[in-house]
Amino acid sequence: MNVFRLTGDLSHLAAIIILLLKIWKSRSCAGISGKSQILFAIVFTTRYLDLLTSFISLYNTSMKVIYVGCAFATVYLIYAKFRATYDGNHDSFRVEFLVVPVGGLAVLINHDFALLEILWTFSIYLESVAILPQLFMISKTGEAETITTHYLFCLGLYRALYLFNWIWRFYFEGFFDMIAIVAGLVQTVLYCDFFYLYVTKVLKGKKLSLPA
Numbered sequence: 043m044n045v046f047r048l049t050g051d052l053s054h055l056a057a058i059i060i061l062l063l064k065i066w067k068s069r070s071c072a073g074i075s076g077k078s079q080i081l082f083a084i085v086f087t088t089r090y091l092d093l094l095t096s097f098i099s100l101y102n103t104s105m106k107v108i109y110v111g112c113a114f115a116t117v118y119l120i121y122a123k124f125r126a127t128y129d130g131n132h133d134s135f136r137v138e139f140l141v142v143p144v145g146g147l148a149v150l151i152n153h154d155f156a157l158l159e160i161l162w163t164f165s166i167y168l169e170s171v172a173i174l175p176q177l178f179m180i181s182k183t184g185e186a187e188t189i190t191t192h193y194l195f196c197l198g199l200y201r202a203l204y205l206f207n208w209i210w211r212f213y214f215e216g217f218f219d220m221i222a223i224v225a226g227l228v229q230t231v232l233y234c235d236f237f238y239l240y241v242t243k244v245l246k247g248k249k250l251s252l253p254a
Contacts (some may be wrong), residue, residue, distance in 0.1 A: 046207040053196050053199045055105075057194075057200060058109070059112075061074070062112060064190065069124060071124045072128075074120060075135070075176040077135055078176040081168060082169070083110075085168050089162055090109070091158055091162075092162075132179050133175060140172075144164060148160050151221070163221060171232070173194070173232060174232065185249055188249070188250070198236060201229045204226055208223050208226065
């Protein structure tokens with residue numbers, strides 16, 4: 043554990059809490075991509091199957107359980123409890139164009155051709171693009187609520203901090219995971235335009251919008 047891993051985890055947890063509170067307090071999931079949340083639920087489910095086979099630490103297990111539980115809670119709020127407020131017309135990204143290629147890539151490029159390892163690799167690849175339906179939805183509506191942008195910022199910050207975590211681990215532990223690093227770079231790049239708009243608009247009190 044290092045400071046980048048810890049702050050990355052806390053940023054990720056903050057993003058999840060912000061999203062859940064946004065939906066619960068407003069009693070609405072308007073502006074939130076249900077498809078992105080389904081993808082994240084798939085990501086955490088396939089990544090943390092090792093909960094059934096191994097124990098690393100109380101911290102590790104607790105965070106995994108929280109991520110999986112919150113992911114499915116978010117999906118439930120969007121598609122069940124507050125379904126009437128869900129904007130399915132604008133949440134129209136074809137997720138099969140992400141899931142199928144990512145699945146194929148996980149089978150072809152992995153550390154070990156074993157079921158749990160392939161599923162873990164699949165989750166890493168899928169997480170790198172899981173935010174695309176949300177960004178696509180914002181581009182279609184032309185704007186995003188401020189609280190939603192805070193959620194996206196924390197999510198992007200988590201991924202950026204994890205890149206520094208990999209650098210730290212390489213220099214101080216000799217650990218290098220090409221799959222995680224490349225996927226993390228792809229995910230961070232996808233957030234770059236959003237980061238720019240967040241800093242130049244949201245932090246100045248303006249509403250965020252993406253070019254259509």
